[in-house]
Amino acid sequence: xxxxxxxxxxxxxxxxxxxxxxxxxxxxxxxxxxxxxxxxxxxxxxxxxxxxxxxxxxxxxxxxxxxxxxxxxxxxxxxxxxxxxxxxxxxxxxxxxxxxxxxxxxxxxxxxxxxxxxxxxxxxxxxxxxxxxxxxxxxxxxxxxxxxxxxxxxxxxxxxxxxxxxxxxxxxxxxxxxxxxxxxxxxxxxxxxxxxxxxxxxxxxxxxxxx
Numbered sequence: 001x002x003x004x005x006x007x008x009x010x011x012x013x014x015x016x017x018x019x020x021x022x023x024x025x026x027x028x029x030x031x032x033x034x035x036x037x038x039x040x041x042x043x044x045x046x047x048x049x050x051x052x053x054x055x056x057x058x059x060x061x062x063x064x065x066x067x068x069x070x071x072x073x074x075x076x077x078x079x080x081x082x083x084x085x086x087x088x089x090x091x092x093x094x095x096x097x098x099x100x101x102x103x104x105x106x107x108x109x110x111x112x113x114x115x116x117x118x119x120x121x122x123x124x125x126x127x128x129x130x131x132x133x134x135x136x137x138x139x140x141x142x143x144x145x146x147x148x149x150x151x152x153x154x155x156x157x158x159x160x161x162x163x164x165x166x167x168x169x170x171x172x173x174x175x176x177x178x179x180x181x182x183x184x185x186x187x188x189x190x191x192x193x194x195x196x197x198x199x200x201x202x203x204x205x206x207x208x209x210x211x
Contacts, residue, residue: 115194
């Protein structure tokens, strides 16, 4: 079985890229903010009542507008010493963005799975999220396998999965490109300090119309 979300096309790229941010600190350490901006654009495009989450041209997302959204997101998920290395720091920052930048018109529903959970639980968590149409932020901290050196201490978005003979292969987007990897390989980091996965859904607050 294969499930993959219809994802974001930003000037021919698969989602966004922190390299498009104008602040040097965000280009170096803005991966959390980049994934949050992608989530806002995704919800604005594909979730009912969420158009107002993206205050730019929804029909033609551009690198320039992604940068502008990143500037708005920066105070809430800005780079810091040690990075945004906890799932709760991410959800708190995005929740505060929604309260302050949208006047409370949107709410964040968050579910999290820490990296110390069993692999089978992670697989079920991913399957359910993709089936519900939700891109999922994944936090990978240290990893023993050098094939993941470009995405260590990094946030990226899971956007699909495929059942294979080797196990569950996930699709993920980062740096404006599409990649795949075995979830078992991502999950077994070989280090005590773990990241994890978030399942986040943004919805209009009760009684609000947010077209």
